[in-house]
Amino acid sequence: MRQKMRTVKLALVGYGNVGRAFVQMLGKRRAYLAEHCDSEVCITAVCTRSRGALVSPGGLTPTEIAQGPYQKGCTAFDVIDGAEYDVMVELTPINIRTGQPAIDHIRHAFQRGKHVITANKGPIAWAYRELRELARKHHVQFCHEATVMDGVPVFNLTDETLKGCKILEVSGILNATTNYVLSEMEHGISWEDAVAEGQRRGFVEADPSMDLDGWDAAAKLTALMNVLMDVEITPEEIQREGIRGITPEQMAEARQNHQRLKLLCRGWLEIGRPVGVVAPQAVEADSLYASINGTAAMVTITTDLMGSISVVEHVYQPEIDQTAYGVFSDLLRVLDSLPPERRG
Numbered sequence: 001m002r003q004k005m006r007t008v009k010l011a012l013v014g015y016g017n018v019g020r021a022f023v024q025m026l027g028k029r030r031a032y033l034a035e036h037c038d039s040e041v042c043i044t045a046v047c048t049r050s051r052g053a054l055v056s057p058g059g060l061t062p063t064e065i066a067q068g069p070y071q072k073g074c075t076a077f078d079v080i081d082g083a084e085y086d087v088m089v090e091l092t093p094i095n096i097r098t099g100q101p102a103i104d105h106i107r108h109a110f111q112r113g114k115h116v117i118t119a120n121k122g123p124i125a126w127a128y129r130e131l132r133e134l135a136r137k138h139h140v141q142f143c144h145e146a147t148v149m150d151g152v153p154v155f156n157l158t159d160e161t162l163k164g165c166k167i168l169e170v171s172g173i174l175n176a177t178t179n180y181v182l183s184e185m186e187h188g189i190s191w192e193d194a195v196a197e198g199q200r201r202g203f204v205e206a207d208p209s210m211d212l213d214g215w216d217a218a219a220k221l222t223a224l225m226n227v228l229m230d231v232e233i234t235p236e237e238i239q240r241e242g243i244r245g246i247t248p249e250q251m252a253e254a255r256q257n258h259q260r261l262k263l264l265c266r267g268w269l270e271i272g273r274p275v276g277v278v279a280p281q282a283v284e285a286d287s288l289y290a291s292i293n294g295t296a297a298m299v300t301i302t303t304d305l306m307g308s309i310s311v312v313e314h315v316y317q318p319e320i321d322q323t324a325y326g327v328f329s330d331l332l333r334v335l336d337s338l339p340p341e342r343r344g
Contacts, residue, residue, distance in 0.1 A: 005038055008335065009059070011045035011083050013076050013105055014091030018119055018146075019046075021321035022089070023062055025328050037335040045083040047076045049092070057084040076101070080108045087334055089327060090118035096215045096235060099126030106142075110134045115337075117330040119146035119323055124223035125235050141334045144227070146326025148174065148220045149297055152313045153329065158228055158301065165303035167228040171266040172299035172310075173292045174220040177204050177211035178243050178263040180295045182280075185251050186260070191243065203295055213242035217265050217278045225267040228301065231274035233267075238276040246280055258285045262292070 012019050026041060033039050042059035053074035054060060080088060088109040092102050099122035106123055109116050116135070118124075123131055124147050135142035145155050158167065173179050177198060184194035191212070198204030210216050218238040225231050243263055254261050259282040267276040283289040288310060292298050300310040313322070 004340075005034065005040055006338070006340075008039050008041050008087065008338070009044040009057075009085040010041060010087050010089055010331075011047070011079055011085035012043060012089045012091060013047045013080060014093070014120075015046050015048045015065075016091065016093075018321065018323045018327065019089075019091045021324035022091075022327050023065060025321070025324050026331075027062060029328070033335070037332065038340065039335050039338075041331070041335075044085050045079045046070075047074070047079045053079050055079065055083050076105060077108060080105055081112070085114065087115040087117060087331070089331075090116060090120050090123075091327075092120055094120050094122040094219065096122065096210060096219055099123050103127045103131070106131055107134065110138050110140060110142075113138050113140060115141040115143075115334045117141075117143045117146075117327055117334065119144075119327055121147035121219050121223045124226060125219045128223070128226040129230075129232055141337050143330035143333050144223075145330050145333075146323050147223050149299060149311070149313050150322035151324070151326030151329060152299075152311055152322070154224070154299055154301075154311060155227055156329070156333070157309075157311065162301070162303060162306060162309075165305045167301060167303055169266065169268040169302040170221070170224045170228055170299060171264065171302070173262055173289060173297050174224075174265050174299065175211055175214075175217040175263060176295040176297050176313075177208060178214075178217070179292060179297065180204075181212070182243060182246070182261055182263065183294050185246070185248070186255070188248070191246075212244055214240040214263065214278045215242075217263060218276070221265040221267050221276050221278060224299065225274055225276060229267065229269065229274065231269070233274040233276060237274075238278055240277075241279040243280055254282050257282070259283060260285055260290045262289050264289065 045055045047053040051070040052072040054070050102120045103123045106116050181191050181194040195208050218235040218240045222235050264281045265278050294315045296315050298312045302308045
């Protein structure tokens with residue numbers, strides 16, 4: 001028997017920069033999906049916050065997705081509960097305070113027996129264990145590689161190549177915006193001017209407060225701890241300090257002491273209780289942390305059997321959307337989990 005080409009349908013809930021980059025990436029890799037996954041992947045629904053939704057059971061072309069016509073008043077839950085799809089791709093903006101409505105988006109998809117891929121770290125930070133168990137109950141995949149460090153395979157690394165290891169601690173530089181701002185401040189540039197330049201270049205949000213105040217780093221640390229260490233902790237439980245209070249005098253003092261200031265994240269267990277800290281810290285100039293410059297990021301995973309392993313994401317490249325690749329790699333993971341279709 002030969003394996004039959006299967007059709008896998010996607011519903012995109014949220015369609016911003018990552019969604020557009022993912023659609024382009026999907027187009028570029030259609031031949032790869034056919035050859036290596038025996039799959040034809042099509043998008044049957046797109047839901048946006050401002051324009052409404054676009055639904056076609058037979059599949060949408062990139063032109064249709066870009067131009068519409070979108071149906072005003074058609075909500076995300078209308079799509080999730082009623083559209084025809086196999087995999088829901090959750091790409092809505094994070095709600096750092098509650099993780100909603102993305103958590104409910106994922107719940108509804110699981111209850112229909114649909115696989116879920118998310119780039120939204122909110123559900124992982126606020127309800128990971130519940131959602132993981134719900135996915136298992138409905139025998140579907142729950143993939144979230146793009147939630148931390150874009151498409152860098154942090155979660156897949158532990159799942160696939162650190163089997164049998166217990167994760168004792170996670171740490172790192174997880175927010176690229178604050179790392180870039182601190183790097184610029186070392187050259188005498190104010191954080192306000194550094195933020196403005198980052199906004200001009202497209203990697204700093206219009207409202208950078210979630211980054212500058214440490215919330216984004218706290219959410220990422222929470223996601224890492226919940227998944228890798230199998231704990232239940234929320235961003236509000238992280239001891240958090242941002243970088244707004246750092247002065248030029250502190251930068252100069254660190255330089256004189258052969259140190260650099262970095263916004264560091266660290267999570268560990270203390271008498272069985274999860275503890276997470278996000279705060280600016282001075283690191284030695286010859287340390288690995290000090291070598292993480294500009295928009296680069298890194299995470300260190302400390303295990304009982306393999307010691308510490310560090311993964312570095314290098315400086316932002318505007319022509320490459322690493323978050324979209326994280327979503328694409330999760331799609332490959334879902335496709336690998338599907339049973340093959342056969343024909344005589």
